[in-house]
Amino acid sequence: MPDILADMKTLDLRSDTVTRPTPPMREAMARAEVGDDVYGEDPSVNLLQERIARMLGKEAALFVPSGTMANQLALRAQTQHGDVILAGEHAHVLQYESGGAAALSGVQIKTLGVGGFFDGPDVRAALHPRDHHYAPVTLVAVENTHTVSGGQIFPLERIRSVAEVARECGLRLHLDGARLWNAVVATGIPAATWAEPFDSVSCCLSKGLGAPVGSVVSASAETIERMHRFRKMLGGGMRQAGVLAAAGLYALDHHVTRLADDHAHARRLSAGLRELGLKVRSEPDTNMVLFGFDDVRGFLRATRSRKLLIDPIARGILRAVTHLDVDAADVEDALARIAESLIELRGSAPRDAR
Ligand SMILES: Cc1ncc(COP(=O)(O)O)c(C=O)c1O
Incomplete structure (x- = not known):
């Protein structure tokens, strides 16, 4: 039969x-100019990092194999062991990174708000009194779009209200923007506007954009310098990674809109x-x-x-x-x-x- x-x-x-990478993306990968990125000599990686840093209005950026590594480097570089970080319910950094925040950064994650979303007053309510009994809350992580809620967009006014309280209280802000491009296209709000309130922003090239591998984390030059060291520590230094960066550059040119x-x-x-x-x-x-x-x-x-x-x-x-x-x-x-x-x-x- x-x-x-x-x-x-x-x-x-x-x-x-x-x-799967499209035929023209594969051609771009095959044509990529490459060098040893552990020496900082891969022109395609450097171009991708510069381009994303510029798009997000940050000083510097670092190419990493995955969104998980991008998030974990951001936590490791901006917290101390024993700190508390705040994140929405079902946040990827809490639920799907294999306990990385606890294992690598030694931080506790406290959730706030409902369904992945929260506001400035939620941040204020989650803070501990200044007393040596309490672990200090030092960072807030926002996820946009929020995966478990079904790719819902974290509204910009809510992000701004979170950022206002975070700044007032001296907290760092990280954006897990694995699918930030979806929020950009759906709202017409530029990536730099979404990224502006944050100290660090991770974004992925291998989700909706169709690259086979790769994420980029952006921040100040000083914070990226720290992340660079932790990337090395975790074995994330790649050599002729330009073949992968070329897929990311192609994706930015052809797969965002x-x-x-x-x-x-x-x-x-x-x-x-x-x-x-x-x-x-x-x-x-x-x-x-x-x-x-x-x-x-x-x-x-x-x-x-x-x-x-x-x-x-x-x-x-x-x-x-x-x-x-x-x-x-x-x-x-x-x-x-x-x-x-x-x-x-x-x-x-x-x-x-x-
Ligand atoms: C919101 C969010 N952050 C981070 C990641 C991690 O990305 P990766 O699978 O590249 O480690 C994902 C993966 O789907 C995600 O949805």
Whole structure:
């Protein structure tokens, strides 16, 4: 019997990290001028660092293998062992960096606000009295866009209110901007405006932008100097990393403005899921759609058997992410595969198709 699935394209909506470098990106990588970056002699790495520092209005930047390393260097360089840092609920630095903040920086993380978002008064309320019994709170970490909330944007006025209190109280501010580009494109607010209140900003090239590897952390020259040492300590010094930086430079030139397509696709996906009777958690701000389904395992089995990959992110909650390798037709195709899966699971036609 012919395998009718054999020619079917796998639609991978688990994350925007699953993209593969495009042929022109690979050509840019192959053409990259390189040198030994541990000696600071890789022209492509230097160009990428200078370019991102300029885009974010910071003095300097450092190319690192991952968003996790970018965040962890920022914490290590700006805190002391025993400090407390403040972060929103489900922050990546708290939940998904393998305990790095505790292991590498020796800091405790205290969460504040609701669902990843908070305001200046939340920061003030989280501070300890000035007394030697308490560990000092020294840094606030903001995540924009916030992954677990479904790529929601941290509103600029709320960031400014956080920054005002943080400055008044002498706290450092770090922005986990793994998907800052999505916030930039969705709002039209330039990256430098988003970055302005922060001492350090990490951003990724390997999420929506489609580069195979790479993140960049930006800050003052002095703070980057400290991070440079910790990057070495963690084994993150790379040699002819220009082949990777070239992918990042290509991504900045060609894959930023197109994030608007991913956002439009997420909105269409969200509308389509609602039409199928599924409960979408909120209208997507950027490229992620969170929706509920009680039988998550059944849903994943039914969709996987139709070559559609979606991630569960919490009990009864699934996440679909749009990205460079998913076009408008793929979104319609994904919705059709979900509709078929629902028929299988519910034993009848989905609500809108009856
Ligand atoms: C908000 C946020 N920060 C940091 C990271 C870490 O990036 P990486 O997987 O490159 O370590 C991620 C990964 O998805 C993320 O969503």
